[in-house]
Amino acid sequence: MSEPAAPLLPAVHSAVEELRRRRVRFEVFARAGESTHLRRHSDGSWERRRSREVGVSCRAAGDGRAGFAASSGSSARAGREAARAALGTMLPAPDPLPPRELLGCLAVPGRPQPSGAAELEALAHAFTASLSAWGERLRLLELRVVEGVSSSLLTTGEGFSCTAEAGGGVVEALLAPQHGPLRLVHWAARAVSDLQPERLAAPVGEAALALSRGHAVRRQLADVVLAPPVAARLVLALVRAATDGRENALVGTGERRRGRGPWHVVDDRAGPRALLPLPCDGEGIPLRRVEVIADGVVTGGWATWAEACATGAPPGGAVRPSYQDEPRAGPANLVVLADQPQPREALVHRLGRGFLLDFPGGEVRSDGSSFALRAAATAISGGRPDGTHPIVELRGSFRRLLGALEAAGDDNASFSLACTVTTPSLLIRGMEIA
Amino acid sequence: MAAGVTPDLGGLAERIREAKLRGFVDLYLARTAEVWWRLAGGAVTSRRELLREGAAARFTGSFDSSDGLDRLILAELLGVPPRTLPAFTLAPFPQPPDVAPVVAALGATECELHWRGGWAVLLADGSETVLRRPELLEISLPDGQRLLHAWPLAPGWIPPQPVPAPVGAVRTGNATVLLAPAAAAVLFHELLAHPLEGDLLLRGSSPLAGRRGVRLFTIPVDVDDDPTAPSLPGSFSADDEGVAARRRLLVRDGVLVGMLCDRASAAALGGKPGNARRATVHTPPRPRVSNLVVRCRRGDADALRQDAAIEVTSLASGSVEPRLGLVTLAVRSAWALRRGARDQALAPFVLFGTIDEVLDGVRALAGPSQPTAEPGWCSKDGEVVPTGAIAPWVLLAGLEAR
Numbered sequence: 145m146s147e148p149a150a151p152l153l154p155a156v157h158s159a160v161e162e163l164r165r166r167r168v169r170f171e172v173f174a175r176a177g178e179s180t181h182l183r184r185h186s187d188g189s190w191e192r193r194r195s196r197e198v199g200v201s202c203r204a205a206g207d208g209r210a211g212f213a214a215s216s217g218s219s220a221r222a223g224r225e226a227a228r229a230a231l232g233t234m235l236p237a238p239d240p241l242p243p244r245e246l247l248g249c250l251a252v253p254g255r256p257q258p259s260g261a262a263e264l265e266a267l268a269h270a271f272t273a274s275l276s277a278w279g280e281r282l283r284l285l286e287l288r289v290v291e292g293v294s295s296s297l298l299t300t301g302e303g304f305s306c307t308a309e310a311g312g313g314v315v316e317a318l319l320a321p322q323h324g325p326l327r328l329v330h331w332a333a334r335a336v337s338d339l340q341p342e343r344l345a346a347p348v349g350e351a352a353l354a355l356s357r358g359h360a361v362r363r364q365l366a367d368v369v370l371a372p373p374v375a376a377r378l379v380l381a382l383v384r385a386a387t388d389g390r391e392n393a394l395v396g397t398g399e400r401r402r403g404r405g406p407w408h409v410v411d412d413r414a415g416p417r418a419l420l421p422l423p424c425d426g427e428g429i430p431l432r433r434v435e436v437i438a439d440g441v442v443t444g445g446w447a448t449w450a451e452a453c454a455t456g457a458p459p460g461g462a463v464r465p466s467y468q469d470e471p472r473a474g475p476a477n478l479v480v481l482a483d484q485p486q487p488r489e490a491l492v493h494r495l496g497r498g499f500l501l502d503f504p505g506g507e508v509r510s511d512g513s514s515f516a517l518r519a520a521a522t523a524i525s526g527g528r529p530d531g532t533h534p535i536v537e538l539r540g541s542f543r544r545l546l547g548a549l550e551a552a553g554d555d556n557a558s559f560s561l562a563c564t565v566t567t568p569s570l571l572i573r574g575m576e577i578a
Numbered sequence: 579m580a581a582g583v584t585p586d587l588g589g590l591a592e593r594i595r596e597a598k599l600r601g602f603v604d605l606y607l608a609r610t611a612e613v614w615w616r617l618a619g620g621a622v623t624s625r626r627e628l629l630r631e632g633a634a635a636r637f638t639g640s641f642d643s644s645d646g647l648d649r650l651i652l653a654e655l656l657g658v659p660p661r662t663l664p665a666f667t668l669a670p671f672p673q674p675p676d677v678a679p680v681v682a683a684l685g686a687t688e689c690e691l692h693w694r695g696g697w698a699v700l701l702a703d704g705s706e707t708v709l710r711r712p713e714l715l716e717i718s719l720p721d722g723q724r725l726l727h728a729w730p731l732a733p734g735w736i737p738p739q740p741v742p743a744p745v746g747a748v749r750t751g752n753a754t755v756l757l758a759p760a761a762a763a764v765l766f767h768e769l770l771a772h773p774l775e776g777d778l779l780l781r782g783s784s785p786l787a788g789r790r791g792v793r794l795f796t797i798p799v800d801v802d803d804d805p806t807a808p809s810l811p812g813s814f815s816a817d818d819e820g821v822a823a824r825r826r827l828l829v830r831d832g833v834l835v836g837m838l839c840d841r842a843s844a845a846a847l848g849g850k851p852g853n854a855r856r857a858t859v860h861t862p863p864r865p866r867v868s869n870l871v872v873r874c875r876r877g878d879a880d881a882l883r884q885d886a887a888i889e890v891t892s893l894a895s896g897s898v899e900p901r902l903g904l905v906t907l908a909v910r911s912a913w914a915l916r917r918g919a920r921d922q923a924l925a926p927f928v929l930f931g932t933i934d935e936v937l938d939g940v941r942a943l944a945g946p947s948q949p950t951a952e953p954g955w956c957s958k959d960g961e962v963v964p965t966g967a968i969a970p971w972v973l974l975a976g977l978e979a980r
Contacts, residue, residue, distance in 0.1 A: 186781040189639070195860040196644040199630075213627040217646030225629055225671075233625045285781055318783075325901045326783060468628050506897065509908060511926060535902070 148295035158223035168206035179292035274345035321356035367498035387445035426462035482552030595704035610696030632859035726954030763967035771867035776843025795832035805868035810966025857961035869966035877944030903933035939976035
């Protein structure tokens, strides 16, 4: 038992005890997470938040029935309450718990040591200084520095037990140029100390200023380079569409699409590129690297044990965003890999004429088969900047997108979205922009 | 919240006051039970349950929260030895309701029900304030509709209908649209609720900053925030800083007259506090809307239908880009109109405009205003609170359909 998971033991033991008495198959999952938020407001004042989220959940199955419940807290009472509630929710259903012989843990890199309060504050001040270098031309409206660590413990009635630890950090800044829309900037890393304010702030500030003025773009088909912050959001939307069980336009044997270039999207759960490596999935199944898209072809996805039993898909890839959630299939650590990554300058040169989309302007809108995303754009002509546009909208179908991605950069950056996404810049041909 | 389901805190508030904690603002305690039922073929196919409890302590410049409610946790949050706190008794988690009548009324509709109930108490200045809120029931349909109601459901509740299958696509370009009350509620939520939040006004990132006293609408429109409406999901007896609930005037005769403030933004902006809300025990109170009420007693929606090309029955989402004031309304279901009658169901599309175009474009209202189950949940930086609305039919011109 790892030391960080020790505080979870009272809840886990009491839940196990309660469930054993009822002679059901069961699984108990507990997680304790602690995060520190530092927030700088527009008037220069600072707000400090620390939150500790801890709880336990139970899945029970037997006699053709299954149930799930969760309770917050790490006390023995919390464990008992979760177990009793789970037993009370049992309804006729297939057994969702994987068999013992399928379960196992991999060795993964340990989580980084969290920063101390003083170190976190120093970093926040350094970001503030770096992002305030443009005076009234570009005001720092808000800065958020968040660091979190978590420990979790999964145990089953058949004797499997596994602990996992994770940690990560995010820095977000809301910038207000004198003209044009506000810009939200986001960086993520395994530890916030890995984020270097001096290196990160300057290009972002210059770009935010440059893109504060400009005119609307006429509706056209254009080639685009998506910078990592924009690419990450689109990749996540693409992966969701490609693996959504309800939308089969992209996935399956009959509708595979071949892209033009050798690039892959993988869910690299155990590392080495994973931002949050874990030893097993949310049900205790050893992690496998899931290749979601290979050379532009949708090749795979995730399935919980229950889904695998129902569909015949290989099991693995359950995630549990919190102790409150039942395991569900989905991405954890998406990474875009290119066989021949190019420097971003080369990518822009290869673009020739088109648009470089630098800052995302909100969430990607998607109906499962098509998307629309807003971003700030630099017009490119002959591989060089040729005008700016504070807001453009890129639209298209995911099917077309799969075939339109031509090349990727070497400027990988990580983002903490619905899952973590690590991607370089992406060159895409022939999408609608307006 | 059911009467009598409150904790006996044994003088905890007084003990905290006596401890004279430096910079102490308040201590918030909450217990919530939630149940989700998945329905298919007229029966419950799965059920899951979540029991949550936690506490949050605010000090000047800092906020600490933790799951769990016991003396050790409270002592750690307050930075005092556990023995200085009295023993206290927690009221039990509320019991989930019998939803069998709702299940029966929904028939074979595939959907999910989500019920939430609980209690919360705020301790500040040596006293306890019980924060009473309605229990909630949300009905989620596979087509994306998320309909939020206060529980128990109002008499005369009508089960939701799935969105009709689209037959045609919207014609791109400027359009005059008639918004049904559910869609109008989302529009007014985006136009007024978020932009009038005190913290956004304070940092200048609201398109309505500096427009108090200015005419927003070209027609007489009255809009209130009303947490006292008992049958709406966003109601409360006192806000999450302990300020007693009061109806707040936001727009009178089309002129902007009010805003939504917590204590901090009220002090800075010269407003009145009373709209501080917490999404969970782990998020500090921030200015948020409770129930947005757009008043209209008279009118004839059929007459407005004659002037519109499209009738929008529900919106999937709405957003306002604060600096440029760009409004985006994602339409989930709509009908093309021909000579004032529904012609064909339209596939989802988007309406665009600037906030000024939308405000100018509100041409007429038709009542009576009625409670709507959307927008239901209001999200701000990922912090989600329940919200209610009462809205009329709205004729809206000048937006671009795409």
